[in-house]
Amino acid sequence: MDLNLFAQLTVSGIVVGSTYALLGVSFGVIYATTRIFHLAHAVAYAGAAYGAVWASEALGLPFGLALLFGLATGVVLGVLIEIVFYRPMRKRNATLLTIFLVSLGISVAFPNLLQIVFGPDNKTLPRPDNPTYELGSVTISRQDVIAVLVAWALIAAVATFIVKTRFGRSVTAMRTNPTMAEAVGIDGNRVYTVVFVIGSFLIAVAGLLFTTRGVATPTMGLQPTLTGFIAAFLGGIGSQWGAALGGLALGLLSSWSALYLQVDYGPVVVFGAMFLVLLIRPQGLLGKAAA
Amino acid sequence: MSKRRMSASTPSRLSFPSVDVSRRGFLSGAAVLGGVSLLAACGGSDSGSSSSINTSNVDPQAANGLTAIFGPGGKTGGSEVTLSAGMLLAMTGQGSFFGKVMSQGAQLAAAQIKAADGITYDVHVADHKSGDVPTAIAATRQLITQEKIKILQTSYGAPSEAIVPQIAQSKLLSFNGGGSSPGQVGKDFLWQTRMIFGDDPCPGALAWVAKQFPDATKLAIVGTQENGVAGASTIGPAAWKALTGGTVVANEQHDVGATDFSSIVARIKSTSPDAILTFSFGDDVGYLVKQMREANVTVPIIGIEFTEQAAKVAGASYDTYNFATDFYDPANPNPWNKIFVKGYQDSYGEAPEYYGANYYEEVFFVWELVRRVLAAGGDATDTTQLQNSLVENPTFKSLYGGDAKSTGEVTFNPADHTISKPMGVFSVTNGQPKKIADIVKISADADPTTALVS
Numbered sequence: 019m020d021l022n023l024f025a026q027l028t029v030s031g032i033v034v035g036s037t038y039a040l041l042g043v044s045f046g047v048i049y050a051t052t053r054i055f056h057l058a059h060a061v062a063y064a065g066a067a068y069g070a071v072w073a074s075e076a077l078g079l080p081f082g083l084a085l086l087f088g089l090a091t092g093v094v095l096g097v098l099i100e101i102v103f104y105r106p107m108r109k110r111n112a113t114l115l116t117i118f119l120v121s122l123g124i125s126v127a128f129p130n131l132l133q134i135v136f137g138p139d140n141k142t143l144p145r146p147d148n149p150t151y152e153l154g155s156v157t158i159s160r161q162d163v164i165a166v167l168v169a170w171a172l173i174a175a176v177a178t179f180i181v182k183t184r185f186g187r188s189v190t191a192m193r194t195n196p197t198m199a200e201a202v203g204i205d206g207n208r209v210y211t212v213v214f215v216i217g218s219f220l221i222a223v224a225g226l227l228f229t230t231r232g233v234a235t236p237t238m239g240l241q242p243t244l245t246g247f248i249a250a251f252l253g254g255i256g257s258q259w260g261a262a263l264g265g266l267a268l269g270l271l272s273s274w275s276a277l278y279l280q281v282d283y284g285p286v287v288v289f290g291a292m293f294l295v296l297l298i299r300p301q302g303l304l305g306k307a308a309a
Numbered sequence: 310m311s312k313r314r315m316s317a318s319t320p321s322r323l324s325f326p327s328v329d330v331s332r333r334g335f336l337s338g339a340a341v342l343g344g345v346s347l348l349a350a351c352g353g354s355d356s357g358s359s360s361s362i363n364t365s366n367v368d369p370q371a372a373n374g375l376t377a378i379f380g381p382g383g384k385t386g387g388s389e390v391t392l393s394a395g396m397l398l399a400m401t402g403q404g405s406f407f408g409k410v411m412s413q414g415a416q417l418a419a420a421q422i423k424a425a426d427g428i429t430y431d432v433h434v435a436d437h438k439s440g441d442v443p444t445a446i447a448a449t450r451q452l453i454t455q456e457k458i459k460i461l462q463t464s465y466g467a468p469s470e471a472i473v474p475q476i477a478q479s480k481l482l483s484f485n486g487g488g489s490s491p492g493q494v495g496k497d498f499l500w501q502t503r504m505i506f507g508d509d510p511c512p513g514a515l516a517w518v519a520k521q522f523p524d525a526t527k528l529a530i531v532g533t534q535e536n537g538v539a540g541a542s543t544i545g546p547a548a549w550k551a552l553t554g555g556t557v558v559a560n561e562q563h564d565v566g567a568t569d570f571s572s573i574v575a576r577i578k579s580t581s582p583d584a585i586l587t588f589s590f591g592d593d594v595g596y597l598v599k600q601m602r603e604a605n606v607t608v609p610i611i612g613i614e615f616t617e618q619a620a621k622v623a624g625a626s627y628d629t630y631n632f633a634t635d636f637y638d639p640a641n642p643n644p645w646n647k648i649f650v651k652g653y654q655d656s657y658g659e660a661p662e663y664y665g666a667n668y669y670e671e672v673f674f675v676w677e678l679v680r681r682v683l684a685a686g687g688d689a690t691d692t693t694q695l696q697n698s699l700v701e702n703p704t705f706k707s708l709y710g711g712d713a714k715s716t717g718e719v720t721f722n723p724a725d726h727t728i729s730k731p732m733g734v735f736s737v738t739n740g741q742p743k744k745i746a747d748i749v750k751i752s753a754d755a756d757p758t759t760a761l762v763s
Contacts, residue, residue: 023579030571130401138405140592140618145625150603157578157604232568232596233622237403276572282534282562284572 019277022155027273033162035269036169037224041242042249042261043173044220047180049247050256051193051213054117058099058124059221059246060239066092066222067234068132071141081144085230089222096218099124100210125243129236140233148231165227170262172223176216177258189213193256221246252292254305263303267291367424368655374648375425378706378716379673380680382426387679390689391429394419394460394675395452395481396668397468402439403566404591406618407464407664411487414665415462417652418672428679428689430672433458437468440535440565444468449475459692462671463499466490466506466536473499482692484674486667490536495725498696502671502719502728504635504750507537507588507613510732512548513748513760514611514633517734518584519552520761522609525583526555531573531597535565537588537613545586548757558582567593570600578606585610594630595622602626611734617662620740627737633748635709635730637666643711666708674705699723734761 048056069091074084103124107117150159180186191199192209200206224242245268253264268288275287295303382388396415398408412434419430433456435448445468452458453475461476463469464487476483477497485493486502493499504510518525528549532541546557558580561573577585585608589597594612599622601610612632620627639650639660649669653661661669679689681698688694703721710717710731719730734746747762 020579023575026575026578027572030575034569034571133401133405138409140406140621142621142624148603150605152605159603228568231599233592233618235403235592236405237401273572273575276576280562281572281576282564285564 024274024277025154025156027276028270029156029158029162031270031273032266033158033166033269034273035266036166037227037265038245038249038268039173039262039265040169040220040224041246042253042265043176043258044217044224045243045246046250046253046255046261047176047189047213047220047258048217049250051189052104052210053114054104054121055114055247056099056121056217057118057240057243058103058121058128059096059217060125060243061099061128062092062096062218062239063221063225063242064128064132064234064236064239065095066225067229067238068136068141070143070226070229071234072136074143075141081146084143085226088226088229089219092222092225093215093218096222097211097214100214105207105210125240129239132236136236138236140235141229142233143229146230161227161231168223168227172220173258173262176220177262179216180258185209185212248292250302252295252302254302256306257302257304260302260304267303366656367420368652369424371421371648371652372424372426374644375421375427378645378648379425379427379677385680385683386426387428387676387683387689388426390679390683391431392460392675392679392690393431393433393456393458394462394672395449395456395458396432396434397437397445397449397452397461397463397472398434398487399439399464400434400436402441404439404465406616407487407591408434408436410662410665411462411464411668413653413657414661414667414669415672417649417656417665418669420656421648421652422672422676427676430460430675437465440465440467442467442471445471446475453479453481459690460484460675462486462668464488466492469493469499480692482675482678482695484671486671487664488536489727491539494727498692500699500721500726500728502667502674504730504732505727506590507532507540508544509750510613510633510635510748511537511540511544511586512751512755512757513732513746514613514631514734515545515548515552515586516757516761517631517633517746517748518586518609518611519549519758522584525609526553527558527580527582527584528553528555529559529561529577529580529582529585530557530587531561531563531577531585532588533563533565533590533593536590540613541588544753548760549586551757555583563589563593565591565593568596570597573597574600574604574606577601578604582608584608587612590614591616592619592622595619595627598630599623599626602629615663615735615737615742617740620737627740630737631734631745632737632742633732633734635732636735636742636744637661637663637709638744639666641708641711641717642713643708643716644714645706645716646708646711649708670708674699677705 066088070084070088073079073087103120104117148159148161150157180189188204188209191204249265249268250261254260271291272284272288275284396412398411399405400408416432419432435452437445449472461481461483463483463485466488469485470492473496476499480498483499484502489501489503489505530541530545559577598610610630613634615632650661678695678698682689682694700723703723704718707717707719719728721728732748733744735742736745748760749762751760
């Protein structure tokens, strides 16, 4: 084995996997609590990116403020989907399948809306300096380091919030038994709104991390949403650390597969591993088995 | 009572084998889906739309200039001929930029030709959603049956290969200026208006690298399974060996649309190549070049495409990138090109680029064929006669090449339906390309050094 290549692939895997972990927790916190297969999560990802670009180009905001504006845009869009679409549907006893169909429709329509409003051209944010650091044979850029630190800091914050705070325990209660939780006075709608805020915030951060290194495009949101879904299920629904571990495992596996295989075989390795894990542990890596 | 039984006994609920859906919820969902589908349609396929540029908006000087170049309009210029034309483009999805500029180019051409009292070229744009084959087949069928198209301007490799039978069966005179691939070569009624993507410029590109970097012997190749497949697997390695005596130390493939190249960068870096040749296209090239440079891979990278969209992705690192292709130069002083550039800027508020130019030019090929068929006393709406005319005289005026006094020329090969255009090697400075060498297509058994002309 080429140890230098292994070291570089490990670092690359951690960098990519950290973003996947963020996406996993983002998707997982919403799905675990609401059971909504929130495909329209892609809206918050792309919305944050386009919000930041618009704030930078049209409003002339400096880089940092443009990012904050984008973050707010992503969160608002995510919460609006819950309030405008999902909540009225729940009130009318719509099933999860129906809500999923609406979510699917939103995820299809939103890129087209972006294309109509902003055009199909790539949109960019101002590029901050991105020096690289050499650690032996391994190279890592400043933005890589920032992405890893931001991702794990946010994951830790969300996990702590869910476990340690009173409101977090309300989220857990709604996840495990919503009828009982509401019977003891927990406001279900409020909890759902908060998990949409958290989930949308996390994926908005992921969208901004991507855009500062690449470009914003109308269709940018769907693939990260699906990655988040895979990470959450691989790691275990209902466990923030499980979803994060699932994301990290995805990143490392796809990266390590390049040790022996062409890179375009990476997805085969990843999905093969996921299949095996879920075959042995249907509840995911850190999920709890159903009683 | 089970949910299922409840469903069956409650008239307001629709029952399914494993789920039950309230009618109200279902209707709400359907209403929302209907609305968003409408929105999706607005942003995507608009098959049936016609040229969006009003002929009266065309600069009269442009019409006069075109008459001077192509001959007068009127009856002999096809003013009584109407052709329904389809465009099968990436109007949505990752490649929607390409669809935008391609359709803009063709619509401008249609308006300018009409203003010059030429044919009525009625443009209908359909969406293959950035390369989706089933969608392409269905959209083409719709263009044939509903819009009664006789001409088709297609794009991308896989969708265009998939509709080859439809093109032949319906005798659609078709042009592809966006994704020429070996699978489309020599197909009846289908003509390529760009050099074979990646494969044709490959020997010239490597000859330039070998000349500029005489110590280079180890080549790494990056590509996809979509375009430039032969270039990556056979043409490139053979040319490199003949040019340098060296070897290909890495030959990596990635999925089209990839944004994370970290594993490919690591694998290539571990082989310490002297140069990198990439057949990647679209935004992928931008991400590849950017991530290579961020990983301190400083060897020359030469590709086979340039788009401003990819330049946006790569940022300043694109100034270290070279590419070899039949690249369109908006600054070319060729008189027809000046009319095109001005018309494009006036109509769309932006400078034209490669793909807009190709699809603009194709409409003029059709106009020229109509003129020829009319001059011979034929039926200019008969696509067989149009194609026969092309075979008889495969040379056309072009935006490519030429000089301040004359247009350039391109020539189709009637045997395999490919085209010969001027090609070059380009550098990138401040995100803008500049030609630095001329290259030509060579035969498979030719000395690759002959591919580099200057």
